[in-house]
Amino acid sequence: MFTFIKDTQLEDLGAGVSRRILAHDGKMMGVQVNFEKGAIGPMHNHPHEQLTYVLSGEFEFTIGEETHRVTAGDTLYKEPHVMHGCVCLEAGTLLDTFTPVREDFLK
Amino acid sequence: MFTFIKDTQLEDLGAGVSRRILAHDGKMMGVQVNFEKGAIGPMHNHPHEQLTYVLSGEFEFTIGEETHRVTAGDTLYKEPHVMHGCVCLEAGTLLDTFTPVREDFLK
Numbered sequence: 032m033f034t035f036i037k038d039t040q041l042e043d044l045g046a047g048v049s050r051r052i053l054a055h056d057g058k059m060m061g062v063q064v065n066f067e068k069g070a071i072g073p074m075h076n077h078p079h080e081q082l083t084y085v086l087s088g089e090f091e092f093t094i095g096e097e098t099h100r101v102t103a104g105d106t107l108y109k110e111p112h113v114m115h116g117c118v119c120l121e122a123g124t125l126l127d128t129f130t131p132v133r134e135d136f137l138k
Numbered sequence: 139m140f141t142f143i144k145d146t147q148l149e150d151l152g153a154g155v156s157r158r159i160l161a162h163d164g165k166m167m168g169v170q171v172n173f174e175k176g177a178i179g180p181m182h183n184h185p186h187e188q189l190t191y192v193l194s195g196e197f198e199f200t201i202g203e204e205t206h207r208v209t210a211g212d213t214l215y216k217e218p219h220v221m222h223g224c225v226c227l228e229a230g231t232l233l234d235t236f237t238p239v240r241e242d243f244l245k
Contacts, residue, residue: 033204036211054213058237059189061213082166082235084191097140104143106161106168128189128235130165 032056039063046070047119052136060132066090066119074116079129081115083107088123092116139163146170153177154226159243167239173197173226181223186236188216195230199223 034054043049047070053061066072066088074093083092085105092101094115101107103123109115117125141161150156154177160168173179173195181200190199192212199208201222208214210230216222224232 032215033199033201033206033208034213034215035208036213053191054189054215056215057187057217059187059215059235061189061191061215061235063211080164080166080237082161082168084160084168084233086193092140094140099140101140101142104170106141106143108139108141108161108163108166108168110164126191126233128166128168130187130237 034061041065048072055132055137058131060129060136062127062129062133062136064125064127066117066123066125068119068122070119072117072119074114076112076114077133078111079131079133080111081109082128083109084126084128086124086126088119089121090123090125091118091120141168148172155179162239162244165238167236167243169234169236169240169243171232171234173224173230173232175226175229177226179224179226181221183219183221184240185218186238186240187218188214188222189235190214190216191233191235193231193233195226196228197224197226197230197232
């Protein structure tokens with residue numbers, strides 16, 4: 032399956048955060064999430080595994096009890112049900128890949 | 139788990155292709171693959187699901203019977219066992235995410 036970025040839709044989630052649902056099928060889904068400086072990804076958890084690749088910007092990320100600053104090329108693995116969240120220090124974009132698919136994003 | 143790009147190792151695969159193993163745990167693995175112009179990812183298949191995000195460059199990609207040119211932001215989902223490969227038209231980098239982990243990459 033090919034998903035061209037020009038054919039995806041940018042969804043404004045409010046508070047300086049927007050996202051695009053990218054290719055998804057089988058047990059995988061790609062999601063691009065844009066953050067303005069100062070925007071927050073509130074602490075939350077879900078049963079899906081998640082791998083986050085920092086495309087650009089700078090973020091302070093918390094996964095469980097661990098907090099670090101991350102920039103382009105850094106990757107974060109989040110196991111099912113682990114609490115995680117971020118604060119955007121410099122405007123940027125994250126690429127999240129989930130398994131299984133986030134059916135809740137498709138409603 | 140945090141994996142900082144500065145702590146990863148660039149592995150030269152030859153013929154203009156190199157890669158870095160990024161964060162991997164549970165059922166997920168991230169891998170960054172760099173292609174010089176003209177480098178080829180030969181047609182192959184594997185039992186893992188794969189989601190490819192084009193970070194930069196331009197590629198002609200074949201998945202099964204379908205072939206398209208892709209650039210930054212485009213995403214490609216490859217179901218298990220489907221034949222796929224690419225030709226690099228302009229030097230660039232792909233981000234591959236696999237489920238389950240490519241244990242064969244860790245040997």
